[in-house]
Amino acid sequence: MAKLIDEIQLAWNSIQTAQGTSGWNTVAVLPRHPGRFRAGRNFPDLCEALLAGFRTSVISRNEKFPEGLGFHVTRVNSEQDGFVWLALTRSPNGNLELFSAMVSDIVHAILDTGSGDHSLELRAFLGRIRAWQEFMRKGAVPLSAENEVGLVGELTVLEKMLEVGMAPEAAIRAWSGPLHGLRDFELGFGAIEVKTTVATAGLVAKIGSLEQLDDTNCSPLFLGAVKYALTESGQTLPEKISAIRAQLESNPITLSEFDDRVLAAGYSPAHSPQYHRRFSLREIAMLEVGENFPRLMLGNVKPGVISARYEINLEPLLSQDVGLTTALKKLEMI
Known part of the structure; x- marks a missing residue:
C-alpha cells in the first residue's frame, strides 16, 4: 500500500511544479492498469485528485456522487477510449495525509474486486468513498x-x-x-x-x-x-x-x-x-x-x-x- 500511495504522491508533486493555468493536468499511475487511474490537479486550485476511468455504459447521468468533509467527487467533462472519468478531489481545507490514506484505500478497494467488471468496480469505488464520508463525519478519530x-x-x-x-x-x-x-x-x-x-x-x-x-x-x-x-x-x-x-x-x-x-x-x-x-x-x-x-x-x-x-x-x-x-x-x- 505504501508503494502505491508513494507513486501517486510523486505524480502530484510533479504536476505541482509543471506549468498550468486552467483545467486538468494529470499523470497516469498504476501501469498494470493502463488508462484507468490518473493522479491529477485541477488548475488553478491545485488540489490533489485521483481520477478513475469507467466505461461510459456503467455510469448513470443521474448518479449522485458523494461529497464529504475534505473531499468531493465530480464527473470530468472528458471521455477517452470509451471511459468516463470520475475525480476524487481534496477540498482546499482537507487534510492531505488523511486524503492520501483515503485515495490509497479506495484504489485497493477497486483492484481487490479482481473482476475487471466496471460496474462492480464502480460500486466498490463509490461504496468506499461513502464509507470514508461517514468515517470523516464521525471525526476520523478512534472510537470512544x-x-x-x-x-x-x-x-x-x-x-x-x-x-x-x-x-x-x-x-x-x-x-x-x-x-x-x-x-x-x-x-x-x-x-x-x-x-x-x-x-x-x-x-x-x-x-x-x-x-x-x-x-x-x-x-x-x-x-x-x-x-x-x-x-x-x-x-x-x-x-x-x-x-x-x-x-x-x-x-x-x-x-x-x-x-x-x-x-x-x-x-x-x-x-x-x-x-x-x-x-x-x-x-x-x-x-x-x-x-x-x-x-x-x-x-x-x-x-x-x-x-x-x-x-x-x-x-x-x-x-x-x-x-x-x-x-x-x-x-x-x-
Whole structure:
C-alpha cells in the first residue's frame, strides 16, 4: 500500500511544479492498469485528485456522487477510449495525509474486486468513498469506549449469522447500522437492533428514538442483547474484524462491502493499536419485540410527545430468548 500511495504522491508533486493555468493536468499511475487511474490537479486550485476511468455504459447521468468533509467527487467533462472519468478531489481545507490514506484505500478497494467488471468496480469505488464520508463525519478519530463496545456487539451478531448459515452477501448487506440505518440489521420486512454491555451486573439498553423499537412497519423486530466480559484471554476489536474478514476472503465483493461498513462505523486499521481491550462473550439473546415488550413508540405515548430517548432493563427479559436461528427463520433469512 505504501508503494502505491508513494507513486501517486510523486505524480502530484510533479504536476505541482509543471506549468498550468486552467483545467486538468494529470499523470497516469498504476501501469498494470493502463488508462484507468490518473493522479491529477485541477488548475488553478491545485488540489490533489485521483481520477478513475469507467466505461461510459456503467455510469448513470443521474448518479449522485458523494461529497464529504475534505473531499468531493465530480464527473470530468472528458471521455477517452470509451471511459468516463470520475475525480476524487481534496477540498482546499482537507487534510492531505488523511486524503492520501483515503485515495490509497479506495484504489485497493477497486483492484481487490479482481473482476475487471466496471460496474462492480464502480460500486466498490463509490461504496468506499461513502464509507470514508461517514468515517470523516464521525471525526476520523478512534472510537470512544462505548462505541467500541457497540461495534463489537454488532460484529458478534454478524459473526453468529454466518455461523448459523445465513448467506454472507445477505448478512453483510443487512448490516445497515453504520450506513445511517434506523436499526443495526434490516432483514426483509423486519430487523434486529443490537444492544451490548460489558457491565458486570445487569443489562440496560439505551434506546435512541421512538421509532427504534416500533414494529408497526417493521415486523418481525428483534432486540439482540449481547453481554461481554473484559478479560485477558478475550478477543480485541481488530482481531474480531480480522476473523470475519478471513471468512469472506473467497468473495472479494462481499469483503469490500464489509470493509465499507466497518470504516463507516468509525473503525480504521490505522487506529488498531488503540483497541487493546479484550472481550469474552458471556451471553447473547434474541428478544422478539411485540405488544407486551417494554418500549416507547409513537403509538403509546401521549399526544404531543414527538421524540424520546430512554433505557430498558433487559435482564428480566433474557429468559424470553428465542435464539438467533429462530429469529432468522422468522425473518425468512435462513
